Amino acid sequence: MARARIDKRKEIGKRIRAYRMGAGLSPEETAERLGISRAALYKYERTGVVKLSTIERFAEMVGVSASSLLGASVEYFDNPISFFERKRQLELGAVQVFSYVEPISFLLVSKDYLANLRQMIVEGLPRNFVDRKQTLSQVDTIIDILAERHSNADQTRMNVTSVISAVQVERFLQTGMIGSYDLQPDVREQRRLLALAEVERLAALAEEEPFGVQIGIAEAVLPHQTFELLRGRSETWVAVSPFRLGEFPNINLGVAYITSAPETVALYEKLASKMWARASRGVDAARLLRSLISRTQGSDMRRVASTAAVKGEVLKRV
Secondary structure, X not given: OHHHHXXXXXXXXXXXXXXXXXXXXXXXXXXXXXXXXXXHHHHHHHHOOOOHHHHHHHHHHHOOOHHHHHOOOXXXXXXXXXXXXXXXXXXXXXXXXXXXXXXXXXXXXXOOHHHHHHHHHHHOOOOOOOOHHHHHHHHHHHHHHHHHHHHHHHHOOOOEEEEEEHHHHHHHHHHOOOOOOOOOHHHHHHHHHHHHHHHHHHHHHHHHOOOOEEEEEEOOOOOOOEEEEEEXXXXXXXXXXXXXXXXXXEOOOOOEEEEOOHHHHHHHHHHHHHHHHOOEEHHHHHHHHHHXXXXXXXXXXXXXXXXXHHHHHHHOOO
């Protein structure tokens, strides 16, 4: 019981860090505005032992409710930096992650995906975007957080179960890794090849089934709302997000939320079980993915990225 109380306090500190980052506040600026030392702020973020009056002042500063910081309700995020940082924190303590995202699970993509993702995000920004410089800075922060999430998943051999929509994969193959249609034909072709390499890699993962990785491909139409279940040793969290990290990525608009409310978790656990039961797995999942490749790319398999190189990436997780 005492251990559970300590863990819940630490979650308060993690929320403070996530919301601070989302608000673009440095530790120095935050400490000054709260009237505390930087060392005190670091202690708050590390231990979560904070006076209620300080929590209330901080909540007002970053524009959230004190109850959200305390974990007494749902944690809402309209800032992707806060949301992805909070997910990074929870993934570190998770023993298993169930992921339903579009078009493929970020935790299972190649290392090259991040550089391509940044390019997609940037080219999707309007050219006359007023806050372009600030937005590019935010993009870099998000990419840094995502890189850390990806590295953590690799280093800890995170147990990841992912359900993926065949419809979304097929669209990904047809469209390619793009953030805008306003691209030259040769660039579009290159981006389709990048998407093709990722899907071929996913097929190899499904076929090989390396330790800690399970992939299900669902042919049925799946919900538009994506989510992750982050299962810890004593608590499970649900993260629901409008933010998209596939083709035409969206990190600008939307409201995401994270909660460990038992009734919400139970509903999403039930949904996850239904989706998993209806999905093809293992060799069948790989066969389905390769049929999508054949259908979208034609019979000229010279376009497929080197299978040996793809499987080399897979073997790193085995």
